[in-house]
Amino acid sequence: MTLLSLRNIQKHFGAVRAVDGIDLDIRENEFFALLGASGSGKTTLLRMLAGFEAPTGGEILLDGQEISGVPPNKRPVNLMFQSYALFPHMSVAQNIAYGLEMERLPRAEIKTRVDEILEVIQLGDLAKRKPDQLSGGQRQRVALARALVKRPRLLLLDEPLGALDKKLRGEMQLELKRIQDEFGITFIIVTHDQEEALVMADRIAILRDGKLLQCGTPHEIYEHPESRFAADFIGVMNFLPVEQRDGKLLTASGDVITAADALDTGQRGVAAVRPERLHLGDAQGENRLTGKVSALAYHGLDLQLHLMSPAAPDPVMVRLTAGEAETRRLAIGEEVTVSWAAKDTRIFAV
């Protein structure tokens, strides 16, 4: 069921079109990610959903109701701020209780619900602490609890893991997903971290310059990027310059590339292939490429190779599984042929 619909949403700041005509439908119970670099309009979009910015044009429908004119304190929507924005003069428990007090709930119910959520975020014994006596990870959980305890229809999270260190971020990604599942609340998360979006989200929308570039499941976005930007933005991608000539796609070194897509005759473009789709030897698909090993990096689970090839201006990245790497000892400077399937090749015009 659709919970939130955006219809041609616009936000202009003077001449700047921060959000430039976005249409989106977000389903109930979905974990949705707005992914984009800074300046893509993702935070402005989130602030319009929370009610801190009024759209210049378009409609925001929540449960079918237009909410553009509803002030933030009257929306069944809560936002977890990037800075967490905890109240420094209140304890953890008071911070969490604040939103419930605003609903004028009975004291006993507020206490029960605060205790419950403290249990969920495992901060029960820190309830009386002030925010500045907490670690970054603990503050992040308090901010989440403070928004969650109101049981909003929609929870917005602005770069929720941005301030955490890498290890904690990995843990919290799974934790957030578990909590979202447990509470059955729709989450919209804003992030610039594509890995975070891939790991957590049910669906991802890629934003660029205030426009929606592509929207789909992590798998769709990763395997079937619809633009060169999306292909480049998500994960690691090799780009080989190609040109359509005599009904064939030819690389700079004259190799033929076989792919499902094609370009117009004489048109230039790039063939895109993921590092993990490249395999050693010349028999692993229709396409092949030869190059000199310029770098080797062992990561335990896999081995990453950089190949210098006349077919590409940048080193071609190859990601071999541990098993595959064991079949052959590789050394820097060695000449290696890799091959890949036509179905793993995407062609974009430039």
Place this chain on the structure above:
Amino acid sequence: MTDRKPLYLMSPALAWLTAFMVVPCLLILALAFFRRGIYGGIEYTFTLENIALVFDPLYAGVFLKSAGIAGLSALIAVIVGYASAYAIAAAPARRQPVLLFFAVLPFWSNYLVRTYAWIVLLNREGLIASMAHWLGYDGELPKLLYTESAVVVGLVYNYLPFVILACYAPLSRLNPEIAEASRDLGGSGWTTFRRVTLPMTFPGVATGFVFVFVLSIGNFVTPALLGGGQFQMIGNLVYAQFLTANDWPFGAALSMFLIAIMMGLLTLQTFATERASGTRPEAT
């Protein structure tokens, strides 16, 4: 090895204050316990009469009256000053220094000149009266100058820049997302102010209030000029004891109580500020 540098660096100031401020103050305070000479001067016999006289209803009344005027002035200054500081802090960042400059500008002019300016405004043929006549008001205007209200107006005006600065500091440091968080959680604008913005900036309010109160309760220039000798505040009383009545011991006793009140309030304010700053705005 402990670092003694701070002490060395402080010693000139400490020596100066001790020699020219603490010692004279102690001498004055000691006077409170001696008898007044028959023709003025001091008779060096111990007595508690001067201290007892402070509690005489006549003089205790002056203390209460002064505290009332100082309290009212501080209250008005804090309300007006906080509102101004709030507006300045909400202005675009590049315009804030200019606005602050104008808010504080009167502070750099001479206190007497500023106070005389109010006489020009308030007297019977003054600017306000002329304006009223020019606007067609022919009746008798209420007396403006030489009233308690004139004194309060003068005190508020004089110390307002200080309150604006004291309140602006915490207001400008406030992370705007914190007020937004309150709105997001269901708080109205007023609730957000009452429960989030005001408590977080309370140290500025306390500092502003205490400073206006302390500076007002001991002030003798404004009551003398704008009050026109209609009533006395402690400052005037002390002034009169030392310079007119030539009763230094009683003047000293009055001063002692005045200083005690001020120090008590300043201590309270320091503790309040310290406690509040225990909850620093979170680093992001």
